Amino acid sequence: MNDLVLGVETSCDETAAAVVAGGTTVLSSVVSSQIDLHARFGGVVPELAGRAHLVTLGPVVDDALAQAGVVGRDLAAVSVTMGPGLIGALLVGLSHAKALALAWAVPFVGVNHLEGHLYACLLERPDLPLPAIVLLVSGGHTMLVHVKAHGEYAILGGTIDDAAGEAYDKVARVLGLGYPGGPVLDKLAQTGNAKNAPMPKAMRDASFNFSFSGIKTAVARRVAADTSNELAPADVAAGFQKAVVDILVEKAKRAVIETGANALCLAGGVAANSRLRASTEQAADELGVECLLPAFKYCTDNAAMIAAAGWWRLQSDGPSPLDIGASPNLRLAVG
Amino acid sequence: MLGIESATARAGVAIGTADGVVASAEVTRGPRHAEILVPAVKFVCEQAGIALDQVDAIAVDIGPGLFTGLRVGIATANGLAQALSLPMIGVSSLDLLAHGMRHAGNDIVAVIDARRSEVYAARYGVTDQQIKRVMDPTVLLPAELLAQLDGPGDVVIVGDTLADHGAFFALPSAAMLVELAAIGNPVDPSAIAPLYLRKSDAELNADRQPGGAAREGD
Ligand SMILES: [Zn+2]
Numbered sequence: 041m042n043d044l045v046l047g048v049e050t051s052c053d054e055t056a057a058a059v060v061a062g063g064t065t066v067l068s069s070v071v072s073s074q075i076d077l078h079a080r081f082g083g084v085v086p087e088l089a090g091r092a093h094l095v096t097l098g099p100v101v102d103d104a105l106a107q108a109g110v111v112g113r114d115l116a117a118v119s120v121t122m123g124p125g126l127i128g129a130l131l132v133g134l135s136h137a138k139a140l141a142l143a144w145a146v147p148f149v150g151v152n153h154l155e156g157h158l159y160a161c162l163l164e165r166p167d168l169p170l171p172a173i174v175l176l177v178s179g180g181h182t183m184l185v186h187v188k189a190h191g192e193y194a195i196l197g198g199t200i201d202d203a204a205g206e207a208y209d210k211v212a213r214v215l216g217l218g219y220p221g222g223p224v225l226d227k228l229a230q231t232g233n234a235k236n237a238p239m240p241k242a243m244r245d246a247s248f249n250f251s252f253s254g255i256k257t258a259v260a261r262r263v264a265a266d267t268s269n270e271l272a273p274a275d276v277a278a279g280f281q282k283a284v285v286d287i288l289v290e291k292a293k294r295a296v297i298e299t300g301a302n303a304l305c306l307a308g309g310v311a312a313n314s315r316l317r318a319s320t321e322q323a324a325d326e327l328g329v330e331c332l333l334p335a336f337k338y339c340t341d342n343a344a345m346i347a348a349a350g351w352w353r354l355q356s357d358g359p360s361p362l363d364i365g366a367s368p369n370l371r372l373a374v375g
Numbered sequence: 376m377l378g379i380e381s382a383t384a385r386a387g388v389a390i391g392t393a394d395g396v397v398a399s400a401e402v403t404r405g406p407r408h409a410e411i412l413v414p415a416v417k418f419v420c421e422q423a424g425i426a427l428d429q430v431d432a433i434a435v436d437i438g439p440g441l442f443t444g445l446r447v448g449i450a451t452a453n454g455l456a457q458a459l460s461l462p463m464i465g466v467s468s469l470d471l472l473a474h475g476m477r478h479a480g481n482d483i484v485a486v487i488d489a490r491r492s493e494v495y496a497a498r499y500g501v502t503d504q505q506i507k508r509v510m511d512p513t514v515l516l517p518a519e520l521l522a523q524l525d526g527p528g529d530v531v532i533v534g535d536t537l538a539d540h541g542a543f544f545a546l547p548s549a550a551m552l553v554e555l556a557a558i559g560n561p562v563d564p565s566a567i568a569p570l571y572l573r574k575s576d577a578e579l580n581a582d583r584q585p586g587g588a589a590r591e592g593d
Contacts, residue, residue: 080581087442087575094446098453098564112458128443131409132450138413139454143427362417365410 042116045354046104046140047347048097050133051125051153052180053077053084055096056343059108059115063159063351064166068107069337069344072096075220082219083209090128097136104343112144117359119350122150123370124180130366138362147359149350153341154372157307158187159352160338160345169302169330175292175320178308178341179205179220182288184248184295185372191356193372196295197248204284205310207252211280214260215273226313229281232274237262239283248291255283281315289319296327303330311339376557377416377430377455380549381408381448382440382468383487383535387549388415390423390430393557396550398423403546408447416455428459434556436547437465438570439495439512440487445569453564462561467570469497471547472533473506474555479531482509484524486534486542489514494536495572496520514572 043062050056058069074092078084105112120137123130134150141148157176162168173196174185182205183198202210205222212221217228239262242254259280262271296304304324310316317333324331338345353360380387380401386408389399398419402411420427435452438445456463472485483499483506494517498510517537524530532542574582 081577085575085577088577090443090446091569091571091575094450094453094569097450098457101457128446131443131447135409135412135447135450136454136457138409139416139451140458142413142417143455143458362413363406363410365407 042114043351044110044115045347045351046101046112046115046118047343047345047350048101048118048120048133048137049153049156049341049343049346050093050097050129051121051123052129052341053089054341055093055100056341057097057101057104058343058347059104059110060163060344060347060351063348064163066163066344067110068104069342070100070103070107071337071342072100079219082213084126086126086128089126090132093129093132097132101136101140112140113146115144115146117141117147117149117350117354118144119149119151119346119353121153121156121346122364123153123367125153125368127366127368130368134366142362147354148362149353150360150364151346151349151353152370152372153346154181156345156349158185158193159348160307160334160342161305161332163338163344163348164334165332168305168332171299171301172303172305173292173295173299173301174305174307175288176307177204177288177310177316179203179209181308182250182252184292186295186299186301190352195372197250197291199250199252201251201253202256204250204252204288205308207256207284208310210256211259214263215276222310223312225277226281226315228274229277230314232272232276232278234275234278234282236275237271237279239279241283241287243287248295250287250291252284255280285313285315285319288316289323292320293323293327296329301329303332305332307334307339309340312336376432376434376553378434378549378552378556379412379416379448379452380436380547380552381412381444382436382438383444383546385546385548386411386415386444388412388419389549389553390419390425391550391553391557396553397425399550401549408444412447412451416451427455430459430461432462432464432556432561434464434466434552435567436468436471436552437567438468439489439514439572440468442569442571449567449569453567456564463564463567464556464559464561465567466552466555466559467497467512468547469495469512470506471551471555472545473497473499475545475551476531476533476543477501477504477506482530484520484530484532486520486532486537488536489573492516494520498530512570512572
């Protein structure tokens with residue numbers, strides 16, 4: 041049976057296309073990042089993202105097909121991110137993907153970007169024992185998801201203010217580390233001592249919600265108050281990182297215990313963070329459950345995860361109608 | 376020739392040849408462009424009895440006009456051209472408006488609302504029933520445009536704005552696009568780009584603040 045899906049992803053600042061077989065075997069995954077384009081603005085500029093996606097998407101799709109050695113008419117489906125994300129960015133991928141599906145006469149599938157991130161876990165471990173707890177952390181999202189079965193999720197909690205990745209970028213800016221600051225901050229933190237700059241852990245309550253704006257403000261205040269430059273930036277970075285990671289893992293751990301899940305997984309761009317990976321692995325060890333840390337290339341936005349999610353959506357719901365629109369605030373459907 | 380139009384509030388698709396349009400579908404102020412265009416492609420092909428793989432080139436309106444609308448139209452056209460290995464023809468929205476007025480017997484000024492109190496405009500002469508640009512598409516204040524028109528010689532103004540100044544109301548249409556594209560030269564899809572005529576807000580703000588880039592998302 042033909043099980044090849046072309047995935048297309050343009051929800052934020054990565055233009056991506058990938059071909060995945062059977063929702064698990066990645067034949068190609070091409071990602072063109074716009075980081076340099078947005079760097080001088082200190083954040084993603086939606087209009088520039090839309091302009092860049094339009095220029096880049098065609099060649100990226102060509103690359104993905106060529107690397108996979110696949111022609112469009114042989115595909116089982118074209119799947120594309122329909123939300124959440126930047127509306128102007130989403131619309132480029134959605135329109136292009138619909139046209140491809142119509143012209144090749146293959147099914148079209150609209151996919152939720154967040155579901156894509158969840159499927160990044162199953163890409164590498166199709167046999168992952170469900171139910172699982174997925175800690176989805178990125179520049180736009182922070183949530184704890186209980187994946188009960190394919191397509192069946194419960195959102196246990198999420199951030200009430202900033203996403204974790206957003207807090208990383210803002211603190212990196214306070215420390216003058218440039219944009220995007222997450223990876224640089226992570227590296228700097230590895231050379232620092234968190235004990236020299238302890239930060240408050242936010243929202244240590246019984247809920248599965250998170251709040252990062254308090255930690256972010258605490259860092260900014262400490263740096264501003266340090267007029268004699270006694271604080272080492274590496275220590276501040278380490279203190280911040282410890283505060284964020286500790287609370288994320290603490291709640292993820294409790295989620296595993298309360299739901300009786302069989303696995304603990306990370307997803308999203310912040311899943312590339314070294315301390316988060318180490319702490320999550322340790323937590324899973326202590327709990328005696330499976331741990332899945334996706335490869336770096338599947339943590340950040342990519343189209344392989346969209347192709348994988350598209351394949352499973354096609355199995356469960358069939359194709360999407362060609363008149364669907366983009367949904368910038370699309371939420372994860374809870375089964 | 377299959378034409379995709381989405382530079383203004385009107386989204387449309389038409390299919391035809393140099394001899395004329397066989398089928399078209401247009402929606403103004405209806406569902407969003409991204410929702411209507413691809414179903415409309417399917418619809419006009421069915422109505423015209425033409426299979427998509429019989430199409431020789433994809434025509435698309437490259438603006439100026441709504442940024443997002445243009446991108447939806449061009450992305451749709453790009454997808455079709457890529458899947459079918461077809462060349463593309465890009466036509467300016469202002470050319471389409473002017474082409475529709477070529478029998479008026481005067482020079483033509485085509486205008487499209489650029490929002491923020493500005494207009495996109497271009498000026499055309501007409502010889503042998505063919506429009507010829509004498510001023511390239513630009514973005515300017517209506518007062519600046521009208522000042523340029525104060526000189527000798529009559530012009531007709533056509534477009535979706537400046538009705539107060541006697542403009543004939545018109546929106547670019549997919550049918551006109553197919554007609555005009557049929558006499559154009561198809562090019563490689565990589566050569567097709569929108570005529571934005573204006574930078575993004577973030578770039579404009581950064582340009583205005585010497586020494587510092589704009590900060591978004593604070
Ligand atoms: Zn993402």
